[in-house]
Structure formats: C-alpha cells, structure tokens
Amino acid sequence: MESLETLILSGCSNLQRFPEIDGKMESLLELRLDGCGNLVCLPSSIDGCKCLKTLNLSGCSKVETLPENLQHVESLEELELSETAIRNPPSFIFQFKNLKVLSFNGCKGPPTKLRSSFKVQQRGSTDSMGLTLPPLSGLTSLRRLNLSDCSLCEGAILATLVVYPLCKH
DSSP: OTTOOEEEOTTOTTOOBOOOOOGGGTTOOEEEOTTOTTOOBOOGGGGGOTTOOEEEOTTOTTOOOOOGGGGGOTTOOEEEOTTSSOSSOOGGGGGOTTOOEEEOTTOOSOTTTGGGTSOOOBTTBOOSSSBOOOOOTTOTTOOEEEOTTSOBOHHHHHHHHHHSOSOOO
16 A cells, blocks of 8 residues: 555444554545544554645544644645534644645534634633634645634634735735
C-alpha cells in the first residue's frame, strides 16, 4: 500500500476503530471516513500520513476528539468535522498553515464544552448565550469556513472576520 493516495471508507457503518498506520501509508493524500457512524477515534499514528491533504470525518457521530499527533500532518488542506461529536476542538486545528477548508457544520447543542476552545471574545465582553470563534490568524490559507447550523451568535462571525478577514486583496 506504499503508493496508495486515496482511501475511501465512506458509510462503513461497522467500522469502530481505524487501524494503526505504519510507514507504508506515507503517500496517502485523501482519507474519507464520512458516514462511518460507529467510528470512535482515529489512531494516534495518523501522523504517519505525512502527505495527507484531505481528512473527512463528516457524520462520524461518535468521534469526540482528534489525536494530538494530527497536528504533525502539516500538509492538511481540508478538514471536514461536520456532524461529529467533537465539542472541544483541539487548539492545533487553528494553527494549520495549509488548511484551506474547515467545516464544523451541525455543531449544535449547549456550547459549554466548545466555548473553552472557541473563546467568547466579543469586543471585550463575554456572551454567555452565544458561541464565537477564536482568532483565525494561524489559518493563513483558509478559503472556506463552514459553520452552518452551529448556533453561533450574530456578532461571533463579524468579530472573527474583523480579526482575520477571509478575503485577501
């Protein structure tokens, strides 16, 4: 599997754990696990996928965390975390220099856990009812941010865009 570039396991409802990754998957560019509703976690050896550009976990409703070693996959360009159980995204997500697409679509429910990563910073005040985004200054390549259906407060998006405009001139 040394030359494998794309692995699509979308909709594999019986998949609970993705196997540990050895050095033979260094060429993997795209890992699609969307719709694997029983998947609980990714292996800590995910950093063995040095060339990984796309990671799609959309609909993996039992995935609550991402392995810390994912932060070493510096080539990541697209991270799809929609409809997962991730409520406290690791801060390293917001430091991926090559990330172009980030999606948290459908991140609903009481945002209390999520608030620790998405610091509520609305012009010096704290809004206890709504969720705001962290500064996105580390995401220098970001082109698409999907926060649909996330129960964000009105000022949250505006405050973030003022801190880090997504449109570059």
